Amino acid sequence: MSNIFLPKSKLIRDKTLTISGSKSESNRLLILQKLYGNIQIENLSDSQDTQLLQSALGSSEEIIDIHHAGTAMRFLTSFFAIQESRTTILTGSERMKQRPVKPLVEALLALGAEIYYLENPGFPPLKIVGKKLKNHRIKIDAGISSQFISSLMMIGGKLENGLEIELLGEITSKPYLEMTLNLLTEIGIESHFENSIIRIFPAKNLATKKLVIESDWSSASYFYSACAIGREKISLRNFKQNSLQGDAFVAELYKNFFGIKTEFSDETISLIPTEKFSKPEKISLDMNSCPDIVQTLCATASAMKIPFEISGLKTLKIKETDRLSALKNELEKIGCITEIGDDFIKTKKFVEPQNEILIETYDDHRMAMSFAPYCLAQPLTIENQQVIEKSYPKFWQDFAQILSPEN
Numbered sequence: 486m487s488n489i490f491l492p493k494s495k496l497i498r499d500k501t502l503t504i505s506g507s508k509s510e511s512n513r514l515l516i517l518q519k520l521y522g523n524i525q526i527e528n529l530s531d532s533q534d535t536q537l538l539q540s541a542l543g544s545s546e547e548i549i550d551i552h553h554a555g556t557a558m559r560f561l562t563s564f565f566a567i568q569e570s571r572t573t574i575l576t577g578s579e580r581m582k583q584r585p586v587k588p589l590v591e592a593l594l595a596l597g598a599e600i601y602y603l604e605n606p607g608f609p610p611l612k613i614v615g616k617k618l619k620n621h622r623i624k625i626d627a628g629i630s631s632q633f634i635s636s637l638m639m640i641g642g643k644l645e646n647g648l649e650i651e652l653l654g655e656i657t658s659k660p661y662l663e664m665t666l667n668l669l670t671e672i673g674i675e676s677h678f679e680n681s682i683i684r685i686f687p688a689k690n691l692a693t694k695k696l697v698i699e700s701d702w703s704s705a706s707y708f709y710s711a712c713a714i715g716r717e718k719i720s721l722r723n724f725k726q727n728s729l730q731g732d733a734f735v736a737e738l739y740k741n742f743f744g745i746k747t748e749f750s751d752e753t754i755s756l757i758p759t760e761k762f763s764k765p766e767k768i769s770l771d772m773n774s775c776p777d778i779v780q781t782l783c784a785t786a787s788a789m790k791i792p793f794e795i796s797g798l799k800t801l802k803i804k805e806t807d808r809l810s811a812l813k814n815e816l817e818k819i820g821c822i823t824e825i826g827d828d829f830i831k832t833k834k835f836v837e838p839q840n841e842i843l844i845e846t847y848d849d850h851r852m853a854m855s856f857a858p859y860c861l862a863q864p865l866t867i868e869n870q871q872v873i874e875k876s877y878p879k880f881w882q883d884f885a886q887i888l889s890p891e892n
C-alpha cells in the first residue's frame with residue numbers, strides 16, 4: 486500500500502486521452518456472452534472488476550471469490566443459480582460481506598432457486614445450487630441496488646417462460662436498468678419496461694452480434710473535474726452522443742454548474758472551459774440516477790468553493806465504503822465543511838484548507854480519483870494509490886499526462 490504525492494500542478498493545454506471501455510457495459514456483455522453465446526465484444530474494460538468477472542465466468546472451481554466487485558457479485562448470483570448440476574460458493578472481500586444481496590436472493594428463491602447464506606443472513610458468501618427455475622413472476626424492492634434487477638433481467642431470456650419483474654418503491658440508479666434493457670435489445674432479446682413492470686421474453690434464434698463498448702463516462706468524470714478546476718481543454722476518445730451510460734450526465738452537469746462545454750467530433754469529446762463563466766450561487770440536485778459521479782461532483786464544487794446540496798444518496802452508504810461519511814471527512818481537509826444525513830450531503834461553510842493534505846481512500850477507488858484533480862489547487866497526498874485498479878488501472882498514468890508541475 487503506497488501513497489502518491491501530487492505536487493501543485495497546472496493543466497497542459499489540449500491533451501487527448503483514451504480511457505478504456507465502460508465497466509458496467511463490459512460486465513453485462515460478459516454475462517450475456519456466456520449465457521447466450523452470440524456476442525463478439527470489442528473495447529472491453531481493463532478494470533480489475535471486469536477481469537475478476539471474466540475469470541469467474543471461465544472458472545470451474547467450486548469457490549469463486551470476486552473480492553470487491555459488487556456488480557460481479559450480484560450478476561453472478563443469478564448466473565450460477567441457473568447453472569444446472571453445479572454448486573458454487575460465491576464470496577468476496579470483507580466489505581462485500583457487508584453489502585446486501587437479500588432482495589436478489591429472495592427474488593431468485595421465489596423463481597425456484599436454491600441459495601443459502603453461509604455467514605450472515607442477507608449477505609455474501611452464498612452457496613448456490615444451480616437449478617432449472619420454474620416460475621416467471623417476481624416482485625423486488627427497487628430502492629437498494631439496481632444491480633439486483635439487472636442481474637435478474639439478464640437471465641430472463643434463459644427461462645422457459647421469460648421473466649416478469651415488478652419493481653416496488655422508488656427506483657434507484659434507473660439508467661443502469663435502461664442500459665441492461667438496451668443491451669438485451671441489441672443482442673436480440675425482446676424486453677419491455679413500462680411503469681414499474683419489466684418483461685423479458687425467452688431468447689429465440691439470436692444472430693451473432695459484434696458490440697463495441699463505449700469508453701467509461703464515470704472515469705471521464707475525473708477529467709471533467711480537472712478541466713473545471715484547471716480551465717484548459719482536454720479531449721477523450723471513444724465516447725458517443727447517444728450513450729447507454731447514465732453517467733454521460735456528467736457533460737450536462739459540468740456545463741450547467743462549472744462552465745465546461747462538451748463538443749463531440751468523430752467519437753472524441755472535447756471538454757472546453759467557457760470563458761465567461763460565473764459561479765452558481767449553489768448546486769442543488771438529486772443524484773439518485775448517477776451515484777458513481779457524486780464524489781467527483783462534490784470534490785469539484787469544494788475545490789471551486791461552490792456550495793452544494795445533493796440528495797437521493799441513500800445507496801452511497803452501501804458501496805465500496807460508506808461514501809457519505811468518507812466524503813464528509815475528506816472534503817473537510819480541502820476546506821469544505823458539510824452536513825450529511827441518511828441520503829444527502831450539503832455544504833455548511835468553507836474554511837481554510839489544511840496545509841498538508843492527506844486524503845484517505847477507504848478502499849474506494851472513487852475517493853482517490855475524485856480528489857486527485859484538487860492538485861490543480863493545492864499539493865496533496867492520496868493514500869493507497871493502487872485502490873484505483875478496481876475500475877481504472879491506468880488512472881495515474883493518464884492523469885499524469887494532463888499535468889505539469891507548477892513551479
Ligand SMILES: O=C(O)C1=C[C@@H](OP(=O)(O)O)[C@@H](O)[C@H](O)C1
Pocket residue numbers: 508509510556629630631632635657658661776777800
Ligand atoms: O449496474 C451497474 O453496472 C452499476 C449500478 C450502480 O449500482 P447501484 O444500482 O447499486 O446503485 C453503480 O453504482 C455501479 O457502480 C454500477
Ligand SMILES: C=C(OP(=O)(O)O)C(=O)O
Pocket residue numbers: 534553554555556557777804805851876
Ligand atoms: C459502486 C461501484 O461498483 P460496484 O457496486 O460494482 O462494486 C463503483 O464502481 O463505484
